[in-house]
Amino acid sequence: MAERKPYHHGDLKRVLVEASRALVSEKGAAQFSVAQAARQAGVSTAAPYRHFRDREEMLDAVARDGLERLAERFRLVTGGLELGSVEAILRIGLAYIDFAVGDPAVFRLMFAELQQKSDGTCDAGEACHMHLLCHVAARMGRAEVDEEVFAAGLPLWTMVHGIAFLKLDGKFGEDCMPVALEPILRNAVERLLPGAP
Amino acid sequence: MAERKPYHHGDLKRVLVEASRALVSEKGAAQFSVAQAARQAGVSTAAPYRHFRDREEMLDAVARDGLERLAERFRLVTGGLELGSVEAILRIGLAYIDFAVGDPAVFRLMFAELQQKSDGTCDAGEACHMHLLCHVAARMGRAEVDEEVFAAGLPLWTMVHGIAFLKLDGKFGEDCMPVALEPILRNAVERLLPGAP
DNA sequence: AACATCATGTAAGTGGCTCTAACATGGAAT
DNA sequence: ATTCCATGTTAGAGCCACTTACATGATGTT
Numbered sequence A, B: 001m002a003e004r005k006p007y008h009h010g011d012l013k014r015v016l017v018e019a020s021r022a023l024v025s026e027k028g029a030a031q032f033s034v035a036q037a038a039r040q041a042g043v044s045t046a047a048p049y050r051h052f053r054d055r056e057e058m059l060d061a062v063a064r065d066g067l068e069r070l071a072e073r074f075r076l077v078t079g080g081l082e083l084g085s086v087e088a089i090l091r092i093g094l095a096y097i098d099f100a101v102g103d104p105a106v107f108r109l110m111f112a113e114l115q116q117k118s119d120g121t122c123d124a125g126e127a128c129h130m131h132l133l134c135h136v137a138a139r140m141g142r143a144e145v146d147e148e149v150f151a152a153g154l155p156l157w158t159m160v161h162g163i164a165f166l167k168l169d170g171k172f173g174e175d176c177m178p179v180a181l182e183p184i185l186r187n188a189v190e191r192l193l194p195g196a197p
Numbered sequence C: 001a002a003c004a005t006c007a008t009g010t011a012a013g014t015g016g017c018t019c020t021a022a023c024a025t026g027g028a029a030t
Numbered sequence D: 001a002t003t004c005c006a007t008g009t010t011a012g013a014g015c016c017a018c019t020t021a022c023a024t025g026a027t028g029t030t
Helices: A012-027 A036-042 A053-078 A084-100 A104-112 A118-139 A145-168 A181-192 B012-027 B034-041 B055-078 B086-102 B106-111 B119-139 B147-168 B179-194
Strands: none
Touching: A012 A036, A012 A053, A012 A104, A036 A053, A053 A084, A053 A118, A084 A104, A084 A118, A084 A145, A084 A181, A104 A145, A104 B179, A118 A145, A145 A181, A145 B147, A145 B179, A181 B147, A181 B179, B012 B034, B012 B055, B012 B106, B034 B055, B055 B086, B055 B106, B055 B119, B086 B106, B086 B119, B086 B147, B086 B179, B106 B147, B119 B147, B147 B179
């Protein structure tokens, strides 16, 4: 019988984040409620407030979790590819869009306006951005990510971000895909990025 | 004395939309409440439900209003410019971003996930998109907006949309503007769009 | 081993919110 | 004048965020 109510539950915080993530994923951040997350975790509705200041801090935790998972995906899809190759940059863009389509509500939350976003969440977002910029820098033959690299990566980053959001908003017609994405992206990468050395 | 409580208030619906817009603009859609909007309009908290099915339908009305105002801006900034000129397309993009920065919360709402978006709101959004696509079509020497025009406009539309959102999310550093936007946009327009005939 | 402490849980309560139901009012149609 | 209906009100059910006061048990001290 492994089922014995543990002394003080163990790591409720993690369980709550997971429950929150599921709820957001299912119903959207707007419908998310602390009370439901608590019930899902099998604790009283007051328990979450021992681990999170308020509802928003719980959502922030879900956002951060999402950003970290996105960064992990970037690592996965570019594994083994040459730093700064068109292929690698393309894969990052596609992974980004894939994530958005796969878990729209969480993706929205990751880029939503929170009154006060924790430092950890900001860092997690920054890490995602940096992953792209490193490849852009390599493609430009730069050793580090400076202003110029940032400027060069901007149109790509924003374009992919825009595609992701417009897809979520159903702005792409019925089946959500009237045109093939990959060639458009590849074309953009090749045209927008300063050529390799 | 112009202050006499009118028989049945006149056009409460319009007043409520305006109040809602102000509230959303000020506090964000998440903090918006039907009750507050009603109080702001000077009616009971139940009154709004004579004009809107629920809270979401009120937000939808605010979104629609925003989309219509955006379309109006497009008309303004392209007035007198040649159809299909780089200048016109550029102005549309800048107006888009300008709107986003000027009223972030409403802009977010305009592209937010609503459970059920009214047809009117969809149409208003479509009108905005079409405004851009008409210029793109003209630039490509096409008489009408077909699949190819759509595909050509996609990277631009998405890029601008992405810039707007990333700006709102403060992803552009402290002062919200580490690089000049216009040259980047102009560059993108000139490189991405098939040349004029 | 006995005890104090502190993190982490619960129960109960406050005030606000969404939305509904039953009723009120007055403008417009007959 | 009478009726009807759109539009307003009051009252209330049910949910939620968050707080306060209390409970419990793991941990470190003596």
